[in-house]
Amino acid sequence: MLADSANLVLGGGVVALMLGCSATAQRAAYGRRAAPLQASGLGLLTASLALLIAVGTVHSLGLLLGATVLAGIGQGHGFLGAMTDISEATPPDRHADVLSSFYVVTYLGTGLPVIGAGFLATALGLLPAIRAFAVITGILCLAALAARITARNRAEMRPTGSPTATPARRSAACGARSTRSRRVTWRQLP
Numbered sequence: 001m002l003a004d005s006a007n008l009v010l011g012g013g014v015v016a017l018m019l020g021c022s023a024t025a026q027r028a029a030y031g032r033r034a035a036p037l038q039a040s041g042l043g044l045l046t047a048s049l050a051l052l053i054a055v056g057t058v059h060s061l062g063l064l065l066g067a068t069v070l071a072g073i074g075q076g077h078g079f080l081g082a083m084t085d086i087s088e089a090t091p092p093d094r095h096a097d098v099l100s101s102f103y104v105v106t107y108l109g110t111g112l113p114v115i116g117a118g119f120l121a122t123a124l125g126l127l128p129a130i131r132a133f134a135v136i137t138g139i140l141c142l143a144a145l146a147a148r149i150t151a152r153n154r155a156e157m158r159p160t161g162s163p164t165a166t167p168a169r170r171s172a173a174c175g176a177r178s179t180r181s182r183r184v185t186w187r188q189l190p
Contacts, residue, residue: 010061014068021072026080034084035152041078042145044070049138056127079106113137 051067
């Protein structure tokens with residue numbers, strides 16, 4: 001294991017800590033706007049992956065726990081931001097369809113990389129696989145963050161009367177929220 005321990009309780013505790021931090025972060029950030037949540041989530045996930053690479057070098061339990069907390073908060077912010085975006089953009093009669101598709105993509109996006117990391121660990125060993133996974137995932141997080149910032153900047157530069165400006169974008173440009181926007185309720189969160 002990264003912290004020089006084969007203790008399964010420690011491994012399970014690290015996973016539980018990450019999920020607990022994710023749930024706590026979602027509860028604490030509830031009601032905030034989607035874009036800042038997604039940006040902070042991506043940034044925190046990238047920082048946690050950098051710490052994970054360092055843990056593989058120095059084998060520090062404290063560093064592993066710090067990376068775990070950052071990953072949990074980042075995952076919580078990113079997930080809540082995505083759910084908020086979906087809830088605001090989806091018409092009420094299509095909400096269940098879109099959310100179920102979102103969950104399928106989310107589970108595939110969570111499960112497939114883990115399976116890939118398992119195959120990589122079999123071929124290269126656990127530590128090189130974790131490092132490769134962390135580097136690739138960190139690059140993807142930074143690319144997603146850059147795309148999010150670029151899209152936001154382009155949307156802000158569009159004139160409010162342009163044909164590509166949606167009602168939500170026009171109202172956001174005027175400082176108001178769309179009348180169709182909806183917030184995620186706790187019943188919708190897993």
